Amino acid sequence: MSGTTDDGRDGAGAPQDAAARLAALERENAELRARLAAGGQPVLVAAAPPAPREPRHRGRAAAAVVLVVLGALLAPVAVVAAWAERTLTDTDRYVATVGPIAADPAIQGAVAGRLTDVVMEQIDVQAILGTVVDGLEQRGVGPRATDALTQLEGPLTSGVESFVRRAADGVVTSDAFEDAWVQANRVAHQQLVATMRGEGGELLQIGQDGQLTIQLSGMIDLLKQRLVDRGLGVAARIPEVNATFTLLQTSQLVQVQNRYAQVVALGTWLPWISLGLLAAGVLVARHKSRTLVVAGLALAASMVVLAIGLAIGRGLYLDALKDVVLRLDAAEVLFDQVVSFLRVTLRTIGVLGLVVAIVAYLGGSSASARSLRAGAGRGFARLRDYGEGRGVSTGPVGDWLGRYRTLVRVTIIVIAALVLLLAGSPTPGLIIGTALVAGVLIALLELVARPPRPGDAADDGTPDDTATPPDVPAAAQPSH
Numbered sequence: 001m002s003g004t005t006d007d008g009r010d011g012a013g014a015p016q017d018a019a020a021r022l023a024a025l026e027r028e029n030a031e032l033r034a035r036l037a038a039g040g041q042p043v044l045v046a047a048a049p050p051a052p053r054e055p056r057h058r059g060r061a062a063a064a065v066v067l068v069v070l071g072a073l074l075a076p077v078a079v080v081a082a083w084a085e086r087t088l089t090d091t092d093r094y095v096a097t098v099g100p101i102a103a104d105p106a107i108q109g110a111v112a113g114r115l116t117d118v119v120m121e122q123i124d125v126q127a128i129l130g131t132v133v134d135g136l137e138q139r140g141v142g143p144r145a146t147d148a149l150t151q152l153e154g155p156l157t158s159g160v161e162s163f164v165r166r167a168a169d170g171v172v173t174s175d176a177f178e179d180a181w182v183q184a185n186r187v188a189h190q191q192l193v194a195t196m197r198g199e200g201g202e203l204l205q206i207g208q209d210g211q212l213t214i215q216l217s218g219m220i221d222l223l224k225q226r227l228v229d230r231g232l233g234v235a236a237r238i239p240e241v242n243a244t245f246t247l248l249q250t251s252q253l254v255q256v257q258n259r260y261a262q263v264v265a266l267g268t269w270l271p272w273i274s275l276g277l278l279a280a281g282v283l284v285a286r287h288k289s290r291t292l293v294v295a296g297l298a299l300a301a302s303m304v305v306l307a308i309g310l311a312i313g314r315g316l317y318l319d320a321l322k323d324v325v326l327r328l329d330a331a332e333v334l335f336d337q338v339v340s341f342l343r344v345t346l347r348t349i350g351v352l353g354l355v356v357a358i359v360a361y362l363g364g365s366s367a368s369a370r371s372l373r374a375g376a377g378r379g380f381a382r383l384r385d386y387g388e389g390r391g392v393s394t395g396p397v398g399d400w401l402g403r404y405r406t407l408v409r410v411t412i413i414v415i416a417a418l419v420l421l422l423a424g425s426p427t428p429g430l431i432i433g434t435a436l437v438a439g440v441l442i443a444l445l446e447l448v449a450r451p452p453r454p455g456d457a458a459d460d461g462t463p464d465d466t467a468t469p470p471d472v473p474a475a476a477q478p479s480h
Helices: 013-037 053-089 091-103 105-122 125-138 143-150 153-172 175-196 217-229 233-237 252-258 260-284 288-320 328-338 340-362 367-389 395-403 405-422 428-448
Strands: 204-206 211-215 244-249
Touching: 053 091, 053 260, 053 288, 053 340, 091 105, 091 175, 091 328, 091 340, 105 153, 105 217, 105 244, 105 328, 153 175, 153 217, 175 211, 175 217, 217 233, 260 288, 288 328, 288 340, 328 340, 340 367, 340 428, 367 428, 395 405, 395 428, 405 428
Parallel strands: none
Antiparallel strands: 204 211, 211 244
């Protein structure tokens, strides 16, 4: 019969069977789409429940949180330890810290006052007047004249003191004083290290109450010469005196002296431990970009806490010195100058944390970050199309950048990171400038790079995914 084939099957059966199977597949796809649209999940009959994966993910998340929190908590301690270690062991850093103090008017006034007191202790105006009176009496001068001269002891003492003070002011404002101050501190730094080790020193000393003092013998010699040049010859007979000037006074110095080796070890290794904990937290986390944002913000927040603690410590330090020192303004200048590099360091790390958080957010997988990148990509595409529509094209360079855009982007980021890592003393300005330059270069890359055109992937030997037909279920393929 015409309705049967040679093997006895109905010729219309195969098409009808394929149509039925296609219809069944379409119904199943419609059901799956409906479930997904309603927020449900497709049920796989043979799939095992993924219960064992949830505890592992929770464990990774908890470990990441613990590591990031520990790294952020150690960061302020690491910064202080590194600053203390660098100040104690690096002579150039120490001189750069205390050198500018010599030009500050408050310090100059305090040093001039101390020099004046030391010199006046060595000039006995009463003894000088007694010698003069004895000489006049031997020459037969009447007692009325000698009594009047004796009564001039107070005004003469005040006049000599004013004369010495003016000479001391001239000394501390001269270039010779600044040079002597810097050189004395450079030489004294070795004595500082020796003092911290408990070996003592001649130029820098730490008292039992935590006074860090510097010898003024060289500056007194400058003042003696200045007084002699101005006509006060008696200053030449001033003997060599052991006079000091207090740079800092805090009990913490005694603790640092007693634990010098521990301070050096902590300053060397603690920053790396803190950084390693933060990095480990990011690597352990399941969502690395999100954790990197949190780590950067936590690092910046820890530096804010350190800045607040430093401000509180400054207030407590100055309150403790109100009844101890004569020039509180000089103590304030000294404190601010000594911690100046610490403040620069915490600002630098805080800015670095913010930059890392911003970069991680922009490169992350959150919906807002993807939306920002998509919007920027559309804007660059419109600009590129606008230029090409008017004959401005990047040509082969743009095609090459389009094919290797990811490689070029990673290269820019790596170079920026190397600039920061290799910088001897990074600053907030360097970090912000480096981040801005890298951002501008990446933006130019996105603008100049031309997306691959149809056929480009086949030309360079890479498969073109757009030419691959979609997978068709075996049940939907017509039987042969």
